[in-house]
Amino acid sequence: xxxxxxxxxxxxxxxxxxxxxxxxxxxxxxxxxxxxxxxxxxxxxxxxxxxxxxxxxxxxxxxxxxxxxxxxxxxxxxxxxxxxxxxxxxxxxxxxxxxxxxxxxxxxxxxxxx
Amino acid sequence: xxxxxxxxxxxxxxxxxxxxxxxxxxxxxxxxxxxxxxxxxxxxxxxxxxxxxxxxxxxxxxxxxxxxxxxxxxxxxxxxxxxxxxxxxxxxxxxxxxxxxxxxxxxxxxxxxxxxx
Numbered sequence: 001x002x003x004x005x006x007x008x009x010x011x012x013x014x015x016x017x018x019x020x021x022x023x024x025x026x027x028x029x030x031x032x033x034x035x036x037x038x039x040x041x042x043x044x045x046x047x048x049x050x051x052x053x054x055x056x057x058x059x060x061x062x063x064x065x066x067x068x069x070x071x072x073x074x075x076x077x078x079x080x081x082x083x084x085x086x087x088x089x090x091x092x093x094x095x096x097x098x099x100x101x102x103x104x105x106x107x108x109x110x111x112x113x114x
Numbered sequence: 115x116x117x118x119x120x121x122x123x124x125x126x127x128x129x130x131x132x133x134x135x136x137x138x139x140x141x142x143x144x145x146x147x148x149x150x151x152x153x154x155x156x157x158x159x160x161x162x163x164x165x166x167x168x169x170x171x172x173x174x175x176x177x178x179x180x181x182x183x184x185x186x187x188x189x190x191x192x193x194x195x196x197x198x199x200x201x202x203x204x205x206x207x208x209x210x211x212x213x214x215x216x217x218x219x220x221x222x223x224x225x226x227x228x229x230x231x
Contacts, residue, residue: 031218042205042225043149043157048218088157100212101173102147104157 002027002093006105013079014113021108023072023089031092032072034063036085037107043088047074079112086110116140118223120206126229127196135191135226139208146189147209147220148181152202163189164212175200196230203227 003026013019023032034046047056049065049072056063060083062075072089090104119138127133139146148160160173163183174181178196183189193200207220 033218033220042222043207043220044222045220050218090157090159100162100170102149102159104159106156 002029002091002101002103004089004091004103004105006089006108008108009106010109010111012111012113013076015080016078018078019076021074021076021087021089021110023074023091023105025070025072025091025103027070027093028067029070029091029093030067032065033090033092033102034072034074035088035090037088038085046087076110079110081112081114084110084112118206118208118221120204120223120226122226123224124227124229126231128231129198130195132192132194133196133228135193135204135228137189137191137206137208137223139187139189139206140221141187143208143210143221144186145209145212146183147207148189148191149205149207150202151205151225154199155202160191162212193228196228198230201228201230 005024007022032049035043036046037043047063052067054065060077065072086107086109088104088107090102093101118140121136125133144165146163151157161168161171161181165186166183178194181191203225205225206223209220
């Protein structure tokens, strides 16, 4: 059974600082998602990482994937208050088959303080 | 254009009753996904549809749960004989296709909050 672990689960940081959220998973996968969720809101897709070494950037967020290490990172650069949200990673198993399944991490609650 | 819509936004029901949750995906999106989010279980993937077919139903929590999609568009998630542990926010998402790079961005609806008393 695929297990997905995120850390940290809670992250409080100051504006302007950098930090990284980690997502480890237990079995082989070729597709990983990062999502953002604001309080009381639905999910927003941030990134999809499809191959080993994939790196994607959007604004102050950069995501990378190392399939050999079964690790993805979400790096935050020069944080701003608007980035405060919960961030989830999710890993696909059997992406090309009929038994597609998506397993989520528990989420990282990010609070960016002035 | 219009995003993914879900109805109702809130549903309160009594234990043992059946409920139907509806999802209207973005027009032209062939892939549709159901998830639920609860305090106890976090985010869980339930089922996906490619067109009208759902290749794998093993993610559904129990046989009280069923889902269908008609005409390649609207989907309905039905929970029979609801239990208190079914209380959660049920999220629907759609994407243009299931496979391939264009498939991968999922657009989420606002969710249906289900409370089983």
